[in-house]
Amino acid sequence: MSQIDLSSSVSPTSAVLKPEHEHQHADDLYSKLWALANNLWWSWHPECDQLFRDIDPIRWRQIDHNPVALLREMSAEQLAERASELVLHSRINYAYRRLQEYLAETNNWATTHGGVLGAKPVAYFSAEFGIHESVPIYSGGLGVLSGDHIKSASGLGVPLVGIGLYYSQGYFRQYLNENGFQGEDYLETKIDDLPMTPATDAEGNPITVTIATRTGELMAKVWRMAVGRVKLYLLDCNVAGNSPEDRELTSRLYGGDQRTRIRQELVLGVGGVKALHALGIDPGVYHLNEGHSAFGPLQVINYLMHEDGMTFADAQRETARMTVFTTHTPVPAGHDRFPPELVEEHLGPLRDSLGLSEHELLALGRVHPDDPHETFCMTVTGFKMSRFANAVSNLHGVVSRRMWAHAWPERSEDEVPIGHITNGVHTPSWLAGQMALLYDKHFPADWKSRIQDPDVWQSIHSVDPGELWETHNALKNNLLSFVRRRVSRQCRRRGESDDVVEAARRVLDPRHLTIGFGRRFATYKRANLLFRELTRISELLQNEDRPVQLIYAGKAHPKDEPGKRFIQEIANLRHDPRFSGHVAFIEDYDINVCRHLIQGVDVWLNNPRRPLEASGTSGQKVVLNGGLNCSILDGWWGEAYNGVNGFAIGQGRSHVDDNITDERDAEFLYRTLEQEVIPCFYDRDNDGLPKEWINRMMHSISTLAWRFSSHRMVADYTERAYLWAAGGVTCDIRHS
Numbered sequence: 096m097s098q099i100d101l102s103s104s105v106s107p108t109s110a111v112l113k114p115e116h117e118h119q120h121a122d123d124l125y126s127k128l129w130a131l132a133n134n135l136w137w138s139w140h141p142e143c144d145q146l147f148r149d150i151d152p153i154r155w156r157q158i159d160h161n162p163v164a165l166l167r168e169m170s171a172e173q174l175a176e177r178a179s180e181l182v183l184h185s186r187i188n189y190a191y192r193r194l195q196e197y198l199a200e201t202n203n204w205a206t207t208h209g210g211v212l213g214a215k216p217v218a219y220f221s222a223e224f225g226i227h228e229s230v231p232i233y234s235g236g237l238g239v240l241s242g243d244h245i246k247s248a249s250g251l252g253v254p255l256v257g258i259g260l261y262y263s264q265g266y267f268r269q270y271l272n273e274n275g276f277q278g279e280d281y282l283e284t285k286i287d288d289l290p291m292t293p294a295t296d297a298e299g300n301p302i303t304v305t306i307a308t309r310t311g312e313l314m315a316k317v318w319r320m321a322v323g324r325v326k327l328y329l330l331d332c333n334v335a336g337n338s339p340e341d342r343e344l345t346s347r348l349y350g351g352d353q354r355t356r357i358r359q360e361l362v363l364g365v366g367g368v369k370a371l372h373a374l375g376i377d378p379g380v381y382h383l384n385e386g387h388s389a390f391g392p393l394q395v396i397n398y399l400m401h402e403d404g405m406t407f408a409d410a411q412r413e414t415a416r417m418t419v420f421t422t423h424t425p426v427p428a429g430h431d432r433f434p435p436e437l438v439e440e441h442l443g444p445l446r447d448s449l450g451l452s453e454h455e456l457l458a459l460g461r462v463h464p465d466d467p468h469e470t471f472c473m474t475v476t477g478f479k480m481s482r483f484a485n486a487v488s489n490l491h492g493v494v495s496r497r498m499w500a501h502a503w504p505e506r507s508e509d510e511v512p513i514g515h516i517t518n519g520v521h522t523p524s525w526l527a528g529q530m531a532l533l534y535d536k537h538f539p540a541d542w543k544s545r546i547q548d549p550d551v552w553q554s555i556h557s558v559d560p561g562e563l564w565e566t567h568n569a570l571k572n573n574l575l576s577f578v579r580r581r582v583s584r585q586c587r588r589r590g591e592s593d594d595v596v597e598a599a600r601r602v603l604d605p606r607h608l609t610i611g612f613g614r615r616f617a618t619y620k621r622a623n624l625l626f627r628e629l630t631r632i633s634e635l636l637q638n639e640d641r642p643v644q645l646i647y648a649g650k651a652h653p654k655d656e657p658g659k660r661f662i663q664e665i666a667n668l669r670h671d672p673r674f675s676g677h678v679a680f681i682e683d684y685d686i687n688v689c690r691h692l693i694q695g696v697d698v699w700l701n702n703p704r705r706p707l708e709a710s711g712t713s714g715q716k717v718v719l720n721g722g723l724n725c726s727i728l729d730g731w732w733g734e735a736y737n738g739v740n741g742f743a744i745g746q747g748r749s750h751v752d753d754n755i756t757d758e759r760d761a762e763f764l765y766r767t768l769e770q771e772v773i774p775c776f777y778d779r780d781n782d783g784l785p786k787e788w789i790n791r792m793m794h795s796i797s798t799l800a801w802r803f804s805s806h807r808m809v810a811d812y813t814e815r816a817y818l819w820a821a822g823g824v825t826c827d828i829r830h831s
């Protein structure tokens with residue numbers, strides 16, 4: 096919680112006028128640092144990160160890079176002492192001033208492109224938000240996408256508020272036991288260490304929302320977090336008044352059974368809309384990021400009926416017009432389905448208020464309303480409750496239209512009203528500081544405010560190849576130090592011998608071609624594909640002239656036994672002499688591990704079973720830092736690869752028999768490595784530079800960085816969905 100919230104008490108200009116002398120008042124410096132710590136804006140500004148790190152480098156690492164926790168451990172006097180020692184005054188003043196200027200800025204992309212959104216903001220609902228490792232309320236790709244979405248909305252100035260849940264234990268911390276098998280730890284986050292405050296209503300009272308169910312009321316309090324110019328509201332069921340069981344309802348992300356799940360989704364959707372109402376926020380657009388929040392529109396309809404006197408039919412039409420729905424996966428298990436009893440228990444009272452019969456309510460979540468055996472599907476609800484629906488890549492759009500065609504029996508497959516907006520990543524969050532300095536030197540001065548502009552990135556071709564290569568290698572060295580530190584720590588924790596711990600400090604070699612793989616260990620992602628032929632891959636790793644090394648990381652869902660066995664298979668390779676020293680597994684994949692990996696690898700490997708990867712975003716982060724993608728032509732890579740900006744595995748085909756697909760793709764993977772990737776990396780000119788490789792790095796950056804940025808993505812959502820939803824234009828623009 097914010098001890099001192101400066102954002103309202105200090106005017107943006109007062110800091111500018113203050114003299115920056117040595118004797119600046121201790122309280123003033125301290126409160127400026129608090130202001131920085133209390134807005135997650137700091138997390139995408141390397142100079143702020145460095146500032147906090149410099150105050151106490153060791154603590155910084157121990158406390159997950161959490162500036163609130165850091166400051167809570169220090170008094171204003173202690174801080175003033177450190178600041179004098181390290182001469183931090185001008186850096187603190189400068190960072191603070193930049194934050195204030197950013198918050199006060201009125202001239203940005205949305206000023207000219209945001210149109211009617213100014214009057215009524217977009218409400219963006221998501222079950223998880225991945226903003227920074229110090230705020231553990233995300234599990235993986237969906238959360239990081241949501242975090243990147245709200246950061247880019249802030250950057251572009253798009254009026255938007257985020258709605259999510261506060262999970263006091265987050266997802267889980269992964270560790271591997273002595274057999275290489277995954278174990279899970281659930282740690283309670285210290286709420287006082289988070290940059291959030293209780294959200295208040297117009298009278299300044301903390302907000303609690305109450306949701307009626309057939310089996311009693313469910314309550315949630317509301318927290319507020321500042322992410323640049325965007326406010327993120329998080330609902331938390333740990334409140335007095337809830338039963339002991341309900342107080343834990345929101346403690347874990349994707350934990351518990353179906354009843355836990357529907358109750359969490361009730362709080363997110365219905366509770367989220369009620370929270371907005373209590374806050375006095377009247378959104379012009381509701382964006383449901385995945386089906387988890389698809390109950391929300393029912394509460395919007397309820398307000399329109401009871402406050403504006405509309406009929407259900409009119410209110411439903413009006414609500415759908417304002418609603419944008421994004422579906423995120425073609426994997427069937429990724430679509431929540433609930434039996435009618437659970438729906439009735441939790442939506443019953445709202446259904447009464449809407450004047451719907453049980454059958455009419457269930458029909459909203461069914462493709463065939465009259466089929467009593469069909470469960471209530473949140474994705475179907477999302478489609479029925481929205482006028483604009485989209486998938487997250489071109490290929491995912493094709494697959495989704497096929498997958499849901501039966502919901503529109505009167506239409507042909509390509510007339511199914513699901514379009515696509517391809518995912519992107521928040522450039523400032525994923526770009527390494529050192530690479531940003533290189534861009535500062537060679538790009539147009541205003542490049543940071545034109546991230547989605549292709550012209551900006553053309554400048555990479557005028558960078559000296561040697562300079563780009565050196566910068567990349569410096570980042571690669573950072574990664575290898577990180578890997579060694581983590582791997583030796585893992586060995587120590589397992590109680591392994593000093594020799595083993597010592598050997599872990601020396602794994603990997605900065606001169607070797609380094610391939611990274613980091614993602615959830617869902618089986619369709621086939622993390623072990625490279626190990627189908629152990630002799631073949633070990634020969635590639637051990638080759639004297641052209642050696643290769645591998646870094647893996649990723650969590651399996653606690654209930655995913657096959658996924659956990661994939662992890663075990665890879666982690667235990669370190670005991671095999673053919674692989675030891677050449678393969679590393681980093682435990683507890685999170686935003687921090689991901690950031691290190693994507694900033695330092697030469698190659699990012701992705702080999703999902705096509706077409707199950709809806710988009711994928713980690714490879715987009717690699718692009719920014721000069722790494723090359725080597726991927727199956729699935730998700731975003733299917734539309735990104737152009738022959739010279741990375742490497743393709745296979746030709747974008749899949750067999751109906753998974754075994755044949757896997758066999759074929761493994762062969763393609765080996766061949767791509769043997770015939771393209773490895774020769775290209777080791778082909779050096781007289782200066783020792785891999786000219787063709789660097790050429791690919793430049794093409795990767797110039798053709799992909801702008802296009803797969805979340806600035807481009809949010810601009811697309813704004814121009815193609817939000818403005819239409821807010822403006823009430825009635826033509827069907829869903830299918831793009």
Ligand SMILES: *Cc1c(COP(=O)(O)O)cnc(C)c1O
Pocket residue numbers: 234235236237239613614615684685686689690710711712713714
């Ligand atoms: C970016 C990111 C992801 C998403 O990566 P995919 O390519 O979709 O697998 C998942 N987890 C973390 C921690 C990330 O930072």
